[in-house]
Every structure is written in C-alpha cells, then in structure tokens.
Amino acid sequence: xxxxxQSPRHKVTETGTPVTLRCHQTENHRYMYxxxxxxxxxxxxIHYSYGVKDTDKGEVSDGYSVSRSKTEDFxxxxxxxxxxxxxxxxxxxxGDPNQPQHFGDGTRLSIL
Amino acid sequence: GEDVxxxxxxxxxxxxxxxxxxxxxxxxxxxxxxxxxxxxAGLQLLTxxxxxxxxxxxxxxxxxxxxxxxxxSLRIADTQTGDSAIYFCAEKTGANNLFFGxxxxxxxxx
Numbered sequence: 001x002x003x004x005x006q007s008p009r010h011k012v013t014e015t016g017t018p019v020t021l022r023c024h025q026t027e028n029h030r031y032m033y034x035x036x037x038x039x040x041x042x043x044x045x046i047h048y049s050y051g052v053k054d055t056d057k058g059e060v061s062d063g064y065s066v067s068r069s070k071t072e073d074f075x076x077x078x079x080x081x082x083x084x085x086x087x088x089x090x091x092x093x094x095g096d097p098n099q100p101q102h103f104g105d106g107t108r109l110s111i112l
Numbered sequence: 113g114e115d116v117x118x119x120x121x122x123x124x125x126x127x128x129x130x131x132x133x134x135x136x137x138x139x140x141x142x143x144x145x146x147x148x149x150x151x152x153a154g155l156q157l158l159t160x161x162x163x164x165x166x167x168x169x170x171x172x173x174x175x176x177x178x179x180x181x182x183x184x185s186l187r188i189a190d191t192q193t194g195d196s197a198i199y200f201c202a203e204k205t206g207a208n209n210l211f212f213g214x215x216x217x218x219x220x221x222x
Contacts, residue, residue: 004154031208033208040214041214042116042200042212042213042214042215043155043200043202043210043212044212045209045210048208048209050208056208058209059209090154090155092155097204097208098142098143100143100145100157100160101157101210102157103147103154103155103156104154105152105153105154106152106153106154
C-alpha cells in the first residue's frame with residue numbers, strides 16, 4: 001500500500017542483541033511512523049518522523065530509537081532487545097498530518 | 113492517552129449487513145478512520161470521516177458519527193466472505209498521533 005516496504009518480514013533473535021527494522025517508501029511522503037501491535041492494545045505509536053533528521057517520541061518509545069537520513073527510509077532500532085519487545089511492528093507514511101496514514105505489511109519480531 | 117473502545121468479535125451471515133461500533137473519549141478528534149487488516153497483512157485504509165460530518169457513504173460502506181455520544185460506526189452492506197478481517201477504528205487528535213481501538217474481528221458465515 002502506497003509503496004511501503006518493511007524488512008525483514010520476520011525475525012527471531014535473542015535477548016540483549018541489537019535489532020534494526022527498515023521501512024522504505026516510494027511516495028516521497030514527509031511523515032513516517034513506527035507502531036507496534038500487541039493483543040488487547042491495538043496499534044501504539046513508538047516514534048515518528050516529520051522530515052529528514054526530524055523525529056519525535058510516541059506513546060511507547062522507551063527502549064527504541066529511530067533514524068531518518070533520507071526521505072524514503074525510516075529505521076527503528078532496538079539497542080538491546082528484551083522479550084517485552086516481541087511484537088508485530090508496522091511502519092506508516094503520510095504526506096502531511098491531515099492525510100490518512102498508509103501502512104506497510106508489518107514485521108513479526110520474536111525475542112527469545 | 114485517549115481511549116478508543118471496540119467490541120472484539122462480530123459474526124454475520126453472508127448477504128446480511130454488518131455494523132461495527134466504536135466509542136472514543138477525546139472530543140477534540142479531527143478525523144476518525146476505519147482500517148481493515150487481513151491475516152498477515154498491514155492495515156488497509158477503508159474510509160474516514162471529518163469530525164464535522166455526520167455520515168459518509170462509499171459504495172457498500174456507510175460511516176455514521178455521533179459527536180455528542182462520541183460514537184462511530186461502520187456499516188457494511190451485503191457482507192461477503194472476503195469482508196472477514198479485523199476492523200480498527202482510529203481517532204486523530206493532535207498533529208501527529210492516531211489512537212487505535214483494539215480491533216473487531218468480523219467473521220462472515222457462508
């Protein structure tokens with residue numbers, strides 16, 4: 001949808017290891033978002049970006065960092081993964097805050 | 113944070129209408145959205161309504177908004193088996209945040 005690709009689609013790793021998830025978009029959208037989806041919680045915002053090198057925290061940002069060096073790429077990093085970060089992660093993008101967000105297909109991350 | 117509530121499950125027979133309900137707490141919502149999620153996929157935008165509207169119709173989909181009661185509904189006419197999915201409502205309040213409900217799993221019985 002809206003040219004948003006997430007990689008990897010699935011990852012299994014161990015507690016304490018660093019993990020980076022990538023979101024790539026081809027629509028030149030200025031705004032990009034990272035969410036996590038957990039049972040009973042719907043989607044919750046982790047971090048978002050409103051331009052190259054411009055990012056801000058969301059509702060559940062602890063333990064996560066992001067970077068945006070190019071308009072098309074938004075990276076989510078878990079510096080030292082914990083089991084509580086096992087989740088499905090979704091990236092979204094929008095041209096401006098008043099436009100609907102369009103989502104990628106998600107990354108299923110398991111931390112053992 | 114904002115609280116967006118949905119019932120967890122809904123079952124309907126093929127050909128009947130489905131009504132999925134959502135309540136929210138923040139009266140300053142600007143836009144309200146309905147997304148559909150099929151297994152293993154991301155969220156697909158179905159429709160959205162601006163907060164100064166009462167109703168929006170788009171083919172088989174009708175969205176009703178009652179701002180006084182902070183209640184949003186999505187009606188799917190002539191529900192088909194391909195409509196089986198999880199449906200999320202979401203409200204946009206501030207500049208950059210969407211608050212999602214927990215999703216309603218719609219099962220369509222042939």
